[in-house]
Amino acid sequence: MSLVVENLHVESGGREILRGINLELSRGEVHVVLGPNGAGKSTLLYTIAGIPRYLVKKGRIVFEDEDVTNLPTFERVRRGMCLMHQFQPQFKTVKVQDLERMLISKFGGNELALKARDTLDIESLRGRYLFTNMSGGERKRLELYLTLLTNPRLVLLDEPDSGVDVDSLVKIGEVINMIIDSSLSCILVTHRGDIVNMLKRIDRVHVMCSGRIVESDGKEMLEKVLRSGFRRVCEKLRERFD
Ligand code: ADP
Ligand code: MG
Numbered sequence: 570m571s572l573v574v575e576n577l578h579v580e581s582g583g584r585e586i587l588r589g590i591n592l593e594l595s596r597g598e599v600h601v602v603l604g605p606n607g608a609g610k611s612t613l614l615y616t617i618a619g620i621p622r623y624l625v626k627k628g629r630i631v632f633e634d635e636d637v638t639n640l641p642t643f644e645r646v647r648r649g650m651c652l653m654h655q656f657q658p659q660f661k662t663v664k665v666q667d668l669e670r671m672l673i674s675k676f677g678g679n680e681l682a683l684k685a686r687d688t689l690d691i692e693s694l695r696g697r698y699l700f701t702n703m704s705g706g707e708r709k710r711l712e713l714y715l716t717l718l719t720n721p722r723l724v725l726l727d728e729p730d731s732g733v734d735v736d737s738l739v740k741i742g743e744v745i746n747m748i749i750d751s752s753l754s755c756i757l758v759t760h761r762g763d764i765v766n767m768l769k770r771i772d773r774v775h776v777m778c779s780g781r782i783v784e785s786d787g788k789e790m791l792e793k794v795l796r797s798g799f800r801r802v803c804e805k806l807r808e809r810f811d
Contacts, residue, residue, distance in 0.1 A: 570634070571596045571723055571754035572617070577628035579609075579616050586612045588780040589628070594723075595772075597752040601765055601791065604777035605799045610758045611655050613777070614725045617756075618652035619645045632723065649722035653729055655758075657708045660699035665691075665711065668699060672718040681751050682717040685744045689714050706737030713744055723754045730764040742767035762795040778803035 572594040579587035586609050594600055602610050616623040617630055619642040629638045637645055669691075686692075689710040700708050709729050716724060729741050746769050748755055759765060771788045778799065783806040784790065794802060 570594070571598065571632070572756075573631040574613075574617065575628050575631070577613075577616065577630065578626045579612060580624045580626050581612065581622055585626070586623075586780050587616065590780075590782055592775070592782070594754050594756070596722075596754055598772040599749055599755045599757065599768065599770055600773045600775060601771055602756060602758045602775050602777060603760070603791075603794055603799070605803065608777040609780040610777055611727050612780075614652055614727050614756065614758060618642060618650060618725055620652075646719055646721075649720065650725070651716050651719045651721035651723070652725040653709075653712050653716045653727060655727040655731065657700040657712050659701040661701055663699045664695075665697055665699055666695040668715065669695070669718065672715065676718060676720045678718065679720050681747060682714065684747060685714050685717050688743050688747070689740050704734075705732030706734045709733050709741060710737055713741060717744075717748075721753060723756075724748055726755065726757045728758055728760065730759055730761050738764060739767070762791070765791055765795075776802045778806045781806060 570593060572592065574590055574592040577587050577590040578585065590613060602613070604610050612623060616625065619640060625638055629636055631637065632645070632648060632650055637648065691711065691714050694707060694711050697703065700711065703711065713729060730738055733741065742764055745757065749769050765771060771791070773785060774788060774790045775782045775785045776794055776799065777783065784802055
């Protein structure tokens with residue numbers, strides 16, 4: 570098993586955000602997570618990645634048979650877990666080429682990242698300050714490339730398709746297909762049908778509402794949910810817990 574999330578309860582800023590998430594990903598599987606704004610999708614990915622402001626109150630996270638619940642983020646990255654953020658912070662003193670060089674010297678570089686670098690048009694961004702004054706498409710393309718430089722075996726993608734132009738979207742879709750071809754495990758959070766329709770394979774789809782996974786099913790659920798919205802699915806949750 571690549572990743573097992575067991576009965577995960579998470580608090581941040583003094584409130585409970587995740588209320589008992591269960592998730593299992595076999596090695597090489599691609600799971601899509603959907604849900605309305607505020608459902609807790611980013612919180613789930615942040616917590617799996619070990620971002621400290623998300624406190625695990627109950628449950629555990631197991632990556633490749635090791636309990637990583639209490640490991641710091643860098644230890645998780647070292648083991649092959651890597652997160653691409655929904656919003657990229659701007660660094661006004663670090664150039665892209667410097668971080669790229671550092672990641673290559675630390676992680677050794679890899680063929681997938683090299684291929685992604687060309688597909689994602691990274692060349693023109695090298696001399697820029699990290700994410701500073703970059704367009705949505707540039708930021709997402711760049712972070713996807715930098716994520717792959719850490720040699721991940723589990724890639725957590727938080728809305729890699731939001732706020733990007735159509736050309737960037739196609740490039741990002743191509744690289745996610747390279748991730749799928751390379752048999753890496755992947756959790757993709759998205760709101761959009763166009764990126765999921767580009768993907769070669771999706772093994773499972775989960776819908777989150779109010780900090781819980783309400784429904785999990787095969788790819789066929791995507792179309793239903795993206796067509797009719799989340800309301801009907803989320804109502805089921807209310808019936809169950811109210
Ligand atoms: P999604 O990614 O599904 O839109 P988030 O995980 O970003 O949802 O947020 C889920 C809920 O938790 C939201 O109501 C958000 O305001 C709240 N939240 C997220 N992070 C924090 C935090 N650090 N402090 C307080 N509330 C937070
Ligand atoms: Mg989010």
